[in-house]
Amino acid sequence: MSFAVRYPWLLLLILPGLWAAARSSYRWGIPSSRPSGWMARRAALVLPALITALLVVAAAVPERRLAVKGRTPVVDFAVVLDGSSSMLAQDGGAKEDRWNAARRLLRIFIAGRPEDRFALILFSAHPVTLSPLSADHLRLWNILERLQLESRDDGTAIGSALMTAVRRLAESPARSRVILLLTDGAQNRGHVLPMEAAEEARRNGIRVHTVAMGGNGESLFPLEGGGFARLKVETDPETLKKIAQATGGEAFAADDPAGLARSMAAIDRLEKTALPVDAPTEGRPLSRWFLLAAGLLALPLALDLARKRGRRPPAWLAQP
Amino acid sequence: MIPATFSHPAFLLPALALAALALALGAWAQTRPGLGIKVVGQRPLLQGLGLALILAGAGLGLAEPRWGVPEVPRLTVRVVLDASRSMRVRDMPGPGGAVTRWEAAAALLDRLWAQPNPGVLFSLDLLTGDAIPFLPPGEDRQLLRDAPRAVSPGEVGSPGTSIGRGLAQVAAQIPAKTPEVILLVSDGEETWEAPAEAMTRATTVLHKGRLPLYALCVGQPRGDQPVPPAAGGQDELSFSKAQPGFMAALAQASGGRLLAPGEDLAKLFQDLAQGRAALPMARSRLPAHPEAGAWLALLGICLWLAAAGKPMRAWRPFLLALVLLGGPAPARAQVPPSIRAWLAKRALDRGDLPSARKWQPQGDAPGHRLLRAQIQLRSAQPTEAVATLAPLTGQGAPRPLPPWRVPALLLAARAAMDLDHPDEARALLERVLLEQPGRKEAIHNLQTLLKDPGPPPPNPKTPPPPPPSQAAREDELEGMKQHLPPKPPGGVKDL
16 A cells, blocks of 8 residues: 555645635724734634645645556466375374364465465366455455365366366466475376476466475374274375476475465565565555545634624714 | 446535535525615625535535546456256257367367457356355466366265355455456356345345346257266256246346357457446446546636625636636646647557547548557557547558658558458558558568568478476376366256
């Protein structure tokens, strides 16, 4: 938010206006019954000058300039989040599972980049676009907040999800287009191979940063009746590395929520832009406050008219 | 151009009443004999008039008259698409025979989303017994065009159609002061409650949210049509009849209207986004002009100061000059066209479109017309640009060729492209090449327009396999289908 004046040169009128108002010989009431206290004399002098100054400022139209978000994106992100059932695993003794950690850290990531646009893609056996590119961060935040793991068809279709993300970014006019892939598994579903999608991303000039969630060892999985089981999820960090390398991105590995936080912070640093673009702004005039003050200050002057006399007195009364 | 409206019209009446009071007090004081005018030179009638103008001006400014074009044109259209079972009725004319209401609605939306809609975001909600949020607002035309393909009418969400509840649910998600409208595409059949109740429920919410509803009715209003069952389904036999009257009443009650079948939706939404058609004031982005009131009040204070006492006598000519010369409109009108053109060019170069529009030269000089057309093109007003350039792009080319001729033809070609008239653009570019052979921009633009593929290769290779993006698209459509809530067991809830 910034402030501007729509007609700044009009402010030059304040000085002559104040001078003219100060030269006025206005006095309350009529000569025979005029209030003569310090306050009355001072008010008669100050009031017209103040009203003039307020009206000049109102005519110059000071305004708040509010940026219209999403019109000149610098970085467009497509966040591709794994929604397979393995995301319920807990790693490294952490109490937070992968799914909740990823959603929480994505919310923080989005909140830290208010100028950028984000698309959200959730995938398991099939990808689904939860949000196209959007600068409405509050809505994105709410989508992530309410998002549930409820896939009817489990699996991991990394290639299709990546290709969907490429399609979401294909028409983006942003200077930099980035896919952020968070997954804990290996491709076992879908009609598109991960490297095919990576090639398509490279052709479109889109970088892919990958985050492999979960370690090499066993993880704790919640059981339906309560309790946990120790299981090992098949992962494919090599493919993720190749995807990142092919597209000019970086590959990260996050063994636990703390590692994921570090990876997200590193991606945030990588995608900082040195040349921000000024978003178009829209003005909200502030003149109303000046006009309101001028109108209220004019009321005593209007009421004072009730005590004025305008017609010349008859000759017989004027003569001594 | 829509008439000026006010952000806060409630200020107008009290301000006018106070102004009338000040004027009456001044007139009354003027009629009373006394020594004031003789001793200090005060003229109560003029002072009353001045104060009346101050109060009326303050009221006018506080009411904030709004006119002009939005600084950043934009609009969000919430498309509510009926996905109930009755949309399977095959009673809409299509190119190869009758098509279902759903196919007709999907084709219509596809036509809308096939063309660029700058500044307009679309969301998609499906209307069944409830509204199902399907796609949040965005500009991704590819996604929007794919989305209806993932839906089979009558197989998602709650059974039946509840227009009243569905619209209320959609309206509840819409922020209060953003420029948004609802586009309802439906057959208008309400099956959850009586039409009068549905109407009351929907219009109450739409009215409260100041949300205009534009309705598009699919289906024939004459005769009950049998609703085909779903593939392999055991649906009961039922009949359906489109209700355009209900939709028209609903749209009109909310400040919108029923759209004609062949109406250009893209143009309607562009007009709304760019302030050429009216949105409710709470959602409008027309710029506010409180300075109109401030200038009226300044006129009033000048009058009041001039009549406030004898010492101001010497200042009266100055105050009069201030009033005559100071107003922003006269001040702008007095700036010579060349300076206006310079200011507009500078603003355009630094990307400040509102300032460029403010200073755009109005003269008939070719240079000024070119600049004006450039500004209009940047402001997405190609029709106006064509009108501006018309005198410069006539068939007869003056000789020797003036320097403005080719840029005018190139700009006119661009405007024609923006208006989706490629033939006209092509003719204009060919004229450029006729009048100035070898002009590079014209050759480039013409090649782009014709999409000249160049000579074919001597040995054509085998066609490439379908791109992986097509497979990803199929996967995504399946993902969308799975993401939608399934239809629960049980029949349609009828009255």
